[in-house]
Amino acid sequence: MKRVICGILFFSTLVVAQNKSKNHLPDGKAGSLQNVNCKTCHTCDVPTKQNPCLIECPRDEMITVHQTAEQGPDVIKIDKLTNKYLPVTFSHKTHSQMSAMSGGCGNCHHYNTAGPILACADCHNTERKREDISKPDLQAAYHRQCIDCHKEWSHSTDCNSCHLEKGSPITHKVTKGKDHPKVKEPEKLIYETNYNKGKIVTFFHSDHTKLFGAECISCHQNDNCTRCHDTKNVQTVSSTIPEKISKTGSQHHQPCFKCHANDECSKCHLDKPTGPFNHKTSTGWALTRFHEKLECAKCHENTNNFTKLNNDCVSCHKNFVTGKFEHEKTGLKLDEIHQEFDCGDCHSESNLPDGKAGFANKPDCSGCHDDKSYPKDKPGSLVKVIKK
Amino acid sequence: MEKQNRRSFFKSAGLLTATIAGASTKSVKASPENILSEDRMGVLVDTTTCIGCRNCEWACKKTHNLPAGELNSYEDKSVFKEMRRPDSSALTVVNQYENEKRINFPINVKVQCMHCDHPACVSACIVGAFSKKENGSVIWDTDKCIGCRYCMVACPFQVPSFEYDKALDPEIRKCDFCFERTKEGLLPACVEICPVEALVYGPRSELIKIAREKIKKYPDRYIEHIYGENEVGGTSWLYLAGQDLAKTKALPALETKTAPGVSESIQHGIFAYFVPPASLYALLAGIMWLNKKKKESSEGE
Ligand code: SF4
Numbered sequence A: 001m002k003r004v005i006c007g008i009l010f011f012s013t014l015v016v017a018q019n020k021s022k023n024h025l026p027d028g029k030a031g032s033l034q035n036v037n038c039k040t041c042h043t044c045d046v047p048t049k050q051n052p053c054l055i056e057c058p059r060d061e062m063i064t065v066h067q068t069a070e071q072g073p074d075v076i077k078i079d080k081l082t083n084k085y086l087p088v089t090f091s092h093k094t095h096s097q098m099s100a101m102s103g104g105c106g107n108c109h110h111y112n113t114a115g116p117i118l119a120c121a122d123c124h125n126t127e128r129k130r131e132d133i134s135k136p137d138l139q140a141a142y143h144r145q146c147i148d149c150h151k152e153w154s155h156s157t158d159c160n161s162c163h164l165e166k167g168s169p170i171t172h173k174v175t176k177g178k179d180h181p182k183v184k185e186p187e188k189l190i191y192e193t194n195y196n197k198g199k200i201v202t203f204f205h206s207d208h209t210k211l212f213g214a215e216c217i218s219c220h221q222n223d224n225c226t227r228c229h230d231t232k233n234v235q236t237v238s239s240t241i242p243e244k245i246s247k248t249g250s251q252h253h254q255p256c257f258k259c260h261a262n263d264e265c266s267k268c269h270l271d272k273p274t275g276p277f278n279h280k281t282s283t284g285w286a287l288t289r290f291h292e293k294l295e296c297a298k299c300h301e302n303t304n305n306f307t308k309l310n311n312d313c314v315s316c317h318k319n320f321v322t323g324k325f326e327h328e329k330t331g332l333k334l335d336e337i338h339q340e341f342d343c344g345d346c347h348s349e350s351n352l353p354d355g356k357a358g359f360a361n362k363p364d365c366s367g368c369h370d371d372k373s374y375p376k377d378k379p380g381s382l383v384k385v386i387k388k
Numbered sequence B: 001m002e003k004q005n006r007r008s009f010f011k012s013a014g015l016l017t018a019t020i021a022g023a024s025t026k027s028v029k030a031s032p033e034n035i036l037s038e039d040r041m042g043v044l045v046d047t048t049t050c051i052g053c054r055n056c057e058w059a060c061k062k063t064h065n066l067p068a069g070e071l072n073s074y075e076d077k078s079v080f081k082e083m084r085r086p087d088s089s090a091l092t093v094v095n096q097y098e099n100e101k102r103i104n105f106p107i108n109v110k111v112q113c114m115h116c117d118h119p120a121c122v123s124a125c126i127v128g129a130f131s132k133k134e135n136g137s138v139i140w141d142t143d144k145c146i147g148c149r150y151c152m153v154a155c156p157f158q159v160p161s162f163e164y165d166k167a168l169d170p171e172i173r174k175c176d177f178c179f180e181r182t183k184e185g186l187l188p189a190c191v192e193i194c195p196v197e198a199l200v201y202g203p204r205s206e207l208i209k210i211a212r213e214k215i216k217k218y219p220d221r222y223i224e225h226i227y228g229e230n231e232v233g234g235t236s237w238l239y240l241a242g243q244d245l246a247k248t249k250a251l252p253a254l255e256t257k258t259a260p261g262v263s264e265s266i267q268h269g270i271f272a273y274f275v276p277p278a279s280l281y282a283l284l285a286g287i288m289w290l291n292k293k294k295k296e297s298s299e300g301e
C-alpha cells in the first residue's frame, strides 16, 4: 500500500514539477491547474520557500528532504561545470549537520518536491546565456548557496577556500568523514525584559524541544553559521554560548506567538524565574508513571494549540472497560472471578467519586476481603510481560 | 563604428553655421533607430546577491584592453574603504555600503553607465558622437568626439570620463554595454564572469517582470523599488536592493523626469539671451575641433 501511495504521490509531484512554470502557483496564488490538490504534497495552506511544509514520502528507502544529515551522502563531487578549477569535493554531511537546525535539507534543496532529492542541475541550466533567466544558472546557483554563509563568516570571497586550480599539486581537499560538533542545547534561558508587570521570562529551552516537540527551525529560522561563529566580527569559533543578538520586541515574540498567541502576558512574564513545565501545576492533573514518559503529542493531537483533554481513562484508552481490558499486559493475569469486576473495585482512590477507578495508589482488597492485601496476595497469577 | 573625416565634419559644421538663426536643438539630433524597441536589452543587478568579488571590474578591463592585472589581486577589499567612480581606467567599479538589515553583511553595488532610455549624454553631445542603439546600449564614436566633455556634465550618473592622464589623443570613455561582444551574440563581459549571476542580461521588459516577481516573493529581502525602472525616464540597467540605494548614496536620487529635458533647460537658460543653442553648439564644436586638431599636430611634431 505504502508503495502505491508513494507512487501516486511521486507521479503527481513530477507532473506538478514539470508544469511548474505554467501551472504550479501560476500567479503566486495557491492552487494548481492540475487536478492535484495542494495538500497532496504540502501540509500547510501557504507553502513558501522558507517553509515548503512538504509531506513526507512514505517510501523508506527514498532519500527525500526529510532525511537526517547522516542519511545523506558524506561528500559530493561537484564536477558538472568545467573551467579553470578542479572538481570541488563538497563535504555534504558536515554542511547538512550545520543546517540541520535552521531548515535542514530544504535549506539548499529548496523547491524540492515530496519525492526524491533533485540535483541542482535538474532545474538550473549550465549555460549562462539561456532562454529562462528567471532563475540563476548552475554556477550561480552553486555559488549563491555557498557564498552567502562563507562570506558572512569569513569576510572573504576567496575562490580558493573551496576551489583548487587545475594543475595544483593537491588534487582534493580533505572533507570526507568530518562531523560538525553537536550543538549544545541550553536547558533554560532567563530573559530580563522591560515589561513592567512582569520583567522576568524563563524560557525552558529543552522543554520546548524535547517535550512540546518544537522543531529547531520554528525559532531559529534565520540563524546561520554566524549565530555561533564570528560573533565578534573576527574569524573565530565561539564554542560556548552564541552572542546575544538584539531583537525588537515583535521579533522576540514572533516565534512564541505561533503557539502562545492567545495566552495572557502573565503566562510568561513573571516577577521571578519559574521552574520547568509541570503538568500538575499547570493543568491540575498530575502525570504519573506511564503518562510522564509520553510525548505531549501522544495525547494532545494539536501541539500548536494545547487543549484540555477529558482525563477519564476511557477517553483515550477505549479498551479500559471491564471485560475488554487484557490485564495480563500488566504482568498479572486475573483469575476467573476477578475478571468480572469493574476496575474501580480494586483500583480506587479516596478523592475520586465512588466507583471511578484511580491508579495512583496500590490496589485495595479491603472492599471484599478483610484479610488480604496486595501485593502479598494476588487476584490471579504473575505472567511475563510481552512488550510489543 | 562609422567614421567621420575632417572634410565631412567641415561640411556639417558649415551647414550648421548657415542655418544658424533658425535651427532648433531637435533638428540636430535625429534618431533613426527604434531606440525604445520592446525587446531592447538590459541588465538586472541584484545587490542582495552581489558578493563584491569585483570579478566584473577585471573582466570589463580585459575586454576593453585596459590594464587589468591579475584576477586574484581583485580579492583586495581595501578598495572599499573609499567610494570610487568609474573612470577612464575602469569603466565599472563596485562599491561597498553598510547593510541596514544585516550588519555583518555589507552590500555591494556595481556602477557603470546606466544606458538611459533617454540619454542626456546623447542630447548634450554637440557633434552627435553619442547614440542610443536599438539593443538598449548608449555608445559613442571616438572619431566624432571632439573632447568638449558636455556629456560628462550632462550625465545624471556622472559616468563618461575623460582620459586626463593621456597626453596623446585623450578620449571620452564609459561602459559601452559591451557593444562589440553583444553584436557577436556574446554576453557583456561582466555578466559572463559574475560568479553568482548578480547581473542578469535579458530583455528589459522581462527583467522588470522578474524583478517584480522577486519583490513579491521575498518582501523581507527587497524594498519595493526597481532603481532604473523610472529614474530619468528609465534606464537599461536596473537595480534590486534591500535598502534605498539613493539614501545609501550608492546611486543618485533622481526624478522620473527625463534628464535631457533637464539638460536642455539648463542650456536654454544660459543661452536664452544670446543666440539659439544650436548655433552656439556649432560654433563651439568648430572651435573645439580645430583646437583638437592643432594639439594633435603639435604633439605629432
Ligand atoms: S548614464 Fe550617463 S552616459 Fe550613460 S546613457 Fe545615461 S546619460 Fe549617457
Ligand code: SF4
Binding pocket: B059, B060, B061, B063, B091, B092, B112, B174, B175, B176, B177, B178, B188, B189, B190, B191
Ligand atoms: S557591460 Fe561591458 S563595458 Fe559595461 S561594465 Fe559590463 S563589461 Fe564593462
Ligand code: SF4
Binding pocket: B049, B050, B051, B052, B053, B054, B055, B056, B057, B094, B108, B110, B193, B194, B195, B196, B197, B198, B199
Ligand atoms: S562579479 Fe558579480 S558578484 Fe562580483 S562584484 Fe561584480 S556584480 Fe558583484
